[in-house]
Amino acid sequence: MPVADNLTIDDIKDFQPQKVNKKKTVYVRHQGMTKNNSPTIKTKGLRIKELFKLNSDEFKKKEESRVGGRIKKISFINELLIEFSKKNKKIPSKFHYDLKGSKYFEKITTTKEYYVTRTEKEILKKIAHQINLIFHNNLTFIEFGSGSAEKISILLNDQVKFYVPLDISFDFINKSSKQLFKSFPKLKILPTYCDYTKFIRLPKNISKTKVGFFLGSSIGNFYNKKEKEFLKNAKKTLGNNSFLFVGVDLIKETKILEKAYNDPGGFAARFNLNLINRINNELKTKLKIRDFKYISHFNKKINAVEGFLLSMKNQELFINKKKIFIKKGEKIQTEISNKFTLTSFKKLASSSGWKVKKYWFDKKKFYTIFLLYAK
Numbered sequence: 225m226p227v228a229d230n231l232t233i234d235d236i237k238d239f240q241p242q243k244v245n246k247k248k249t250v251y252v253r254h255q256g257m258t259k260n261n262s263p264t265i266k267t268k269g270l271r272i273k274e275l276f277k278l279n280s281d282e283f284k285k286k287e288e289s290r291v292g293g294r295i296k297k298i299s300f301i302n303e304l305l306i307e308f309s310k311k312n313k314k315i316p317s318k319f320h321y322d323l324k325g326s327k328y329f330e331k332i333t334t335t336k337e338y339y340v341t342r343t344e345k346e347i348l349k350k351i352a353h354q355i356n357l358i359f360h361n362n363l364t365f366i367e368f369g370s371g372s373a374e375k376i377s378i379l380l381n382d383q384v385k386f387y388v389p390l391d392i393s394f395d396f397i398n399k400s401s402k403q404l405f406k407s408f409p410k411l412k413i414l415p416t417y418c419d420y421t422k423f424i425r426l427p428k429n430i431s432k433t434k435v436g437f438f439l440g441s442s443i444g445n446f447y448n449k450k451e452k453e454f455l456k457n458a459k460k461t462l463g464n465n466s467f468l469f470v471g472v473d474l475i476k477e478t479k480i481l482e483k484a485y486n487d488p489g490g491f492a493a494r495f496n497l498n499l500i501n502r503i504n505n506e507l508k509t510k511l512k513i514r515d516f517k518y519i520s521h522f523n524k525k526i527n528a529v530e531g532f533l534l535s536m537k538n539q540e541l542f543i544n545k546k547k548i549f550i551k552k553g554e555k556i557q558t559e560i561s562n563k564f565t566l567t568s569f570k571k572l573a574s575s576s577g578w579k580v581k582k583y584w585f586d587k588k589k590f591y592t593i594f595l596l597y598a599k
């Protein structure tokens with residue numbers, strides 16, 4: 225089936241997944257990457273056939289040179305300018321995930337100190353035994369920030385007919401779609417390159433019962449209480465009578481939290497310092513990694529792990545011709561990981577229009593996965 229070249233963002237909103245050929249079920253669609261969803265930016269779908277031919281670097285290059293790079297760059301530079309013009313400079317977590325950043329994140333998940341991935345998988349295995357008891361219809365799984373898609377494969381069974389991974393990282397979408405396609409050839413995979421903080425128009429002809437996933441403690445990665453906005457948008461995206469599993473990290477001993485987000489092997493530091501590489505690549509600046517140091521702590525006042533790039537000297541850069549100063553000793557916030565109690569998350573969920581159906585813990589009660597229902 226043809227996927228027309230040079231579709232506009234508006235065309236893509238009407239992309240019809242029912243045309244998907246049985247054997248070649250994966251299409252990469254692009255949505256919501258521009259401010260105001262500008263319809264002037266040209267893009268096009270990519271077939272799984274093409275996807276299989278490319279390695280991750282080629283795929284990224286091809287897509288970025290064609291459309292994504294331009295779109296991403298516009299968004300990164302604009303948001304960076306806004307954030308760097310404020311008194312307390314911050315970089316939102318979504319900008320961590322370029323090729324290198326995604327690789328560093330994968331490394332973090334394998335460290336002894338980062339209990340999040342291990343613990344969440346332990347709970348998902350429990351849920352996998354109950355999934356056929358919870359849901360009785362054909363299902364569509366929709367994963368916000370799907371990453372390696374490793375966790376979702378724990379839950380996939382014959383009841384799941386469609387999987388829609390949503391991610392801002394080409395690399396993760398590319399790699400994980402290929403992997404999953406090999407292990408689950410009957411599953412219709414519809415990866416979408418998008419910014420999940422915005423409303424996302426889902427394919428129309430997917431199984432009616434929609435089950436969303438927001439794992440990896442990503443609900444904690446919003447600045448300024450924006451998690452409520454995310455949950456409200458997710459409800460709009462998934463629709464009434466849908467479900468959403470959310471992985472929620474609980475407040476625990478400071479020592480455990482601080483080690484998880486600043487491991488002795490230095491992967492968390494590299495993951496955060498990689499933002500300097502990203503700035504240099506996209507702005508053609510010459511900032512040096514050695515002129516920054518990654519520091520982090522658990523802020524008990526707000527129950528969040530905060531991470532910063534500490535500037536070791538006075539430095540400056542230009543963003544869209546605007547001169548930005550970074551003073552010696554100034555801290556640029558690059559990490560936020562809000563932690564919850566059962567009560568604080570339940571309150572957040574209900575104030576965002578979701579009803580708590582059930583929740584599960586790991587053995588140590590470090591972490592919980594909530595199942596929410598859209599009222």
Ligand SMILES: C[S@@+](CC[C@H](N)C(=O)[O-])C[C@H]1O[C@@H](n2cnc3c(N)ncnc32)[C@H](O)[C@@H]1O
Nearest residue numbers: 318321369370371391392393418419420439440
């Ligand atoms: C913390 S990782 C979690 C990955 C995976 N879900 C897990 O549990 O291991 C966050 C993932 O969300 C993606 N991501 C972060 N911000 C995003 C955004 N605003 N829109 C879409 N994807 C985003 C990243 O590329 C990355 O794959």
